[in-house]
Amino acid sequence: MLNSVKGMMLTLASTFQGLRKPVTREYPKAPTPVQPRFMGFPALTWDNDVGEPFCTGCMVCIRNCPTQCMSASMMDNPLQQEGQSHRRKIVDYFEINLNRCILCGICVEVCNFDAIVMSHEHEMSTYERNGDRVALPALLEIGQKYQRETNWIPPTVLAKAKKDAEDATKAAEEAKAETAAAVQEAD
Amino acid sequence: MAEIPTNLTANPPVNAEPVEMLLNMGPQHPSTHGVFRMVLWVDGEKIVDVEPHIGYLHRGSEKLCEGEQYHQVITLFDRLDYVANFNNELVYCQAVEKLMGLEVPERAEYVRVILCELNRIASHLLYVGTIGLDAGAMTPTMFAFRGRERIQSVFEAVSGARMMHNYFRIGGIKEDLPDNFEQLIAELLPLLREDVEESDRILTFNEIFLTRLKDVGTISAEEAIDFGFTGPCLRGCGIEYDVRKAQPYSIYDRFDFDIPIGLDGDCWDRHWVRVREMYESLKIIEQALEQMPGGEVVSSLGRRLIRPPAGEVYMRAENPRGEIGVHLISNGTDRPYRLKVRPPSFCNLSAIRRLLTDSWIADSVVILGSLDIVLGEVDR
Numbered sequence: 001m002l003n004s005v006k007g008m009m010l011t012l013a014s015t016f017q018g019l020r021k022p023v024t025r026e027y028p029k030a031p032t033p034v035q036p037r038f039m040g041f042p043a044l045t046w047d048n049d050v051g052e053p054f055c056t057g058c059m060v061c062i063r064n065c066p067t068q069c070m071s072a073s074m075m076d077n078p079l080q081q082e083g084q085s086h087r088r089k090i091v092d093y094f095e096i097n098l099n100r101c102i103l104c105g106i107c108v109e110v111c112n113f114d115a116i117v118m119s120h121e122h123e124m125s126t127y128e129r130n131g132d133r134v135a136l137p138a139l140l141e142i143g144q145k146y147q148r149e150t151n152w153i154p155p156t157v158l159a160k161a162k163k164d165a166e167d168a169t170k171a172a173e174e175a176k177a178e179t180a181a182a183v184q185e186a187d
Numbered sequence: 188m189a190e191i192p193t194n195l196t197a198n199p200p201v202n203a204e205p206v207e208m209l210l211n212m213g214p215q216h217p218s219t220h221g222v223f224r225m226v227l228w229v230d231g232e233k234i235v236d237v238e239p240h241i242g243y244l245h246r247g248s249e250k251l252c253e254g255e256q257y258h259q260v261i262t263l264f265d266r267l268d269y270v271a272n273f274n275n276e277l278v279y280c281q282a283v284e285k286l287m288g289l290e291v292p293e294r295a296e297y298v299r300v301i302l303c304e305l306n307r308i309a310s311h312l313l314y315v316g317t318i319g320l321d322a323g324a325m326t327p328t329m330f331a332f333r334g335r336e337r338i339q340s341v342f343e344a345v346s347g348a349r350m351m352h353n354y355f356r357i358g359g360i361k362e363d364l365p366d367n368f369e370q371l372i373a374e375l376l377p378l379l380r381e382d383v384e385e386s387d388r389i390l391t392f393n394e395i396f397l398t399r400l401k402d403v404g405t406i407s408a409e410e411a412i413d414f415g416f417t418g419p420c421l422r423g424c425g426i427e428y429d430v431r432k433a434q435p436y437s438i439y440d441r442f443d444f445d446i447p448i449g450l451d452g453d454c455w456d457r458h459w460v461r462v463r464e465m466y467e468s469l470k471i472i473e474q475a476l477e478q479m480p481g482g483e484v485v486s487s488l489g490r491r492l493i494r495p496p497a498g499e500v501y502m503r504a505e506n507p508r509g510e511i512g513v514h515l516i517s518n519g520t521d522r523p524y525r526l527k528v529r530p531p532s533f534c535n536l537s538a539i540r541r542l543l544t545d546s547w548i549a550d551s552v553v554i555l556g557s558l559d560i561v562l563g564e565v566d567r
Contacts, residue, residue, distance in 0.1 A: 106259065
């Protein structure tokens, strides 16, 4: 009996010691923010400069997908024939079965054209069994939403900018060292 | 009020007719920690015999590995022990690296260790919460889950997912830590220490909790070794065995930490070892953050297809639940020829019949909880 009381006192003391603001959120009413790197469902990006998807339908993501949740096909790019685009081929048909997708992000990693991103979309329940088979227009829509919300810059462009900046600083340092050496020599 | 009998392990009266009854526990029982089923033969309140049934969560992971390329197998390992994802990814990546003789960048090793130790704390916090529930305490669960949630939001910032990360790569990690990682971890660690201390204070030496766990599910060191116990379950019996010390992998030989051990090998000792381990993990994280160098983290392989040479390799590592082993056979193609996992939960669970026989029905839940099994790993 005494032992039980002692145990309860311990719980009670700990409860009062731990009196602080609640950390729970009323989730469906108040949406929880996601981190910048959050991996939601994959979506396709839109090249705003040309006005066409980045995707060429090259199938590299499809071959690398662990669950085979995607399918695609490519076609000749009409905009390239008109001279507006540098892409010879463009995606014709693309479908992702989001029920199969395990959100691993491998497709984004292997893509050579910055064409696919892991969007922040994650609440996509439907009533139909095949309701989450998302086709090209819807995928592009999700992708554009993601691009707008995060001010998306293609990773290859970012990497190139970073490399250029590094090269520039390196060149500047070298030049500085050379002048210093020249000054030393002159002395 | 009547005195509570203290000699509950005493034999039933001699003249009582033994009547055996079959009691089915699980697979949908909330206290079996997943889809695990036990058929208990009971005589009154006493368990006479147990028949465990596993396989309700069998997904054929080992067979699936044979059909996936080496970089895709990491996603399957995430789903083995779904409470300690980073630790699972680590052991697989290390197995392939060992087979290929691959050097991992220094910074990547530190990032891996920090994430694995955070994952160990998250896993043990989940354990503390569930053992509280099993013993009848609701409050520690809330406290423990709060701490676990904090770790998981850091994981989300680092890898993009709270649980199925797919962040480690063969020969490195996917990408460098986010820019605000130092700030995140500086905020996390004091809060985490508070959470661990709080769940420790409220539960470990609580009188009711002690009465429920002390001298329950006792197993001797010899028997524990015979059953293939590893991890906190073995250390609870007083054997100082930890793969991180016995055969240091990754960079664990650079850190100063202790191996907590128990005395009697009962449920409370197993609990105590896990609680102490959380403090040790915090120590490792602090040291790793201090020592962490800069530099490259991405694998030297780049995005080339991974094709290890033909041969076989066995790699083991210390999971929160015990020693996880990966036996990988390669025939030189881009997919594993055979991949066998030695799951710690499965080996620890093998003693369930020995532990439950001659114990009380009310203790069965606590004993199962103290083994801390994850069914994703038991069934694979």
